[in-house]
Amino acid sequence: RxxxxxxxxxxxxxxxxxxxxxxxxxxxxxxxxxxxxxxxxxxxxxxxxxxxxxxxxxxxxxxxxxxxxxxxxxxxxxxxxxxxxxxxxxxxxxxxxxxxxxxxxxxxxxxxxxxxxxxxxxxxxxxxxxxxxxxRFDHLSVLVAEDNDVNRDVIRAILGALRIQPVLCKNGEEATAAYRAAGGAFDLVLMDCEMPVMDGITATQKIREIEQQSGLSRTPIVALTAHVLQEQRQRMIDAGMDNFLSKPVRKDAVQKLLADLGMEKHLxxxxxxxxxxx
Structure with missing residues (x-):
């Protein structure tokens, strides 16, 4: 002191x-x-x-x-x-x-x-x-659904290093509720696929329903997954997911994802x- x-x-x-x-x-x-x-x-x-x-x-x-x-x-x-x-x-x-x-x-x-x-x-x-x-990425509003405490902390640290303060949820039910409460005001959703209470695929389907019912624009939803078989990938796409981010999540992969989605801003x-x- x-x-x-x-x-x-x-x-x-x-x-x-x-x-x-x-x-x-x-x-x-x-x-x-x-x-x-x-x-x-x-x-x-x-x-x-x-x-x-x-x-x-x-x-x-x-x-x-x-x-x-x-x-x-x-x-x-x-x-x-x-x-x-x-x-x-x-x-x-x-x-x-x-x-x-x-x-x-x-x-x-x-x-x-x-x-x-x-x-x-x-x-x-x-x-x-x-x-x-x-x-810069600090203009972004990001919703994260991840049930594993360690993985959630890693993602929070990576986003924090990019000056993004995410909304963190432990399961799909919390994520769906947060999305609805915010009126869909998120630029990106990072969604774990395997979670208790409500899994990521079900949560994605519900978010897409909210968007349709409320006339909201489509928010990119990116699956967080350690392994993706072809049939799983198709199931995620059918549910309304837009992309995939492999675990363990890395900062460079997140930056590339944001760039690919056109979410960078420059000064x-x-x-x-x-x-x-x-």
Missing amino acids: FHVEASASAEATDTQSATVLLIDTEIAECKAIEHMLAFMGASVTRASDLSHMEMASKFRHILIGGRLLLQAPDSERANLQRWHDRIAVLANIDDQIDHWHCLLRPVTASALQGLMRQTPRAADAGERAHISRHT QVVSFDNRRDS
């Missing part, structure tokens, strides 16, 4: 001279960002529109909501370029924002700490831009270093 508190104090000291202009319309997130920055020792001024950029010269860092940037007229965005080195854009995963330094929402304390430690005018000192494309992030060209 002492070590953590000492580290937090040191990090706050590093940013005590930082002044931040925060321009965004998301009130709740602005309050959270302001609280984190204040804890680090930074001074924050909040605004809700880009007209406040007229006082940009007073601030070491400028945080701008991605939607404000995207909705701004071309002339206004062109004017923002003069402050490019001070601006970080608060971007959602689906925002199409190029050539700006981005902080992905929800903004974390570690991301803010990294930003606060940057030198304000590094870009004018021969800074190099690095454009990276990040694959292009521009970051900088201070190395000069020789």
Whole structure:
């Protein structure tokens, strides 16, 4: 405990001279960002529109909501370029924002700490831009039905590493109830086939019935199975399953599955270093 508190104090000291202009319309997130920055020792001024950029010269860092940037007229965005080195854009995963330094929402304390430690005018000192494309899955809502505690924990850990927080069920009956209660609001269902109370094939059939009766769009259902004989595979397909994931489940297999289903989202992030060209 002492070590953590000492580290937090040191990090706050590093940013005590930082002044931040925060321009965004998301009130709740602005309050959270302001609280984190204040804890680090930074001074924050909040605004809700880009007209406040007229006082940009007073601030070491400028945080701008991605939607404000995207909705701004071309002339206004062109004017923002003069402050490019001070601006970080608060971007959602689906925002199409190029050539700006981005902080992905929800903004974390570690991301803010990294930003606060940057030198304000590094870009004018021969800074190099690095454009990276990040694959994200944290927008997904996933329902998992698996009766084995170990297997369920493995799947939860794999999805957690992909920043997916799944809804976990121990049998098909629980999964069917969860699907109905959520109004089918899942992007994916991972369904074990052999479970007590209600097996995965029966649960899949019931989910498909719910979709038909309620006019819901079809959610991909992927079978979790250690072995699939041809006749079993056909039975799963006939029940309404769309794909198969072999046990033990591996992270790379899950990532490939999500990519094959077109569930990836990408964010292009521009970051900088201070190395000069020789």
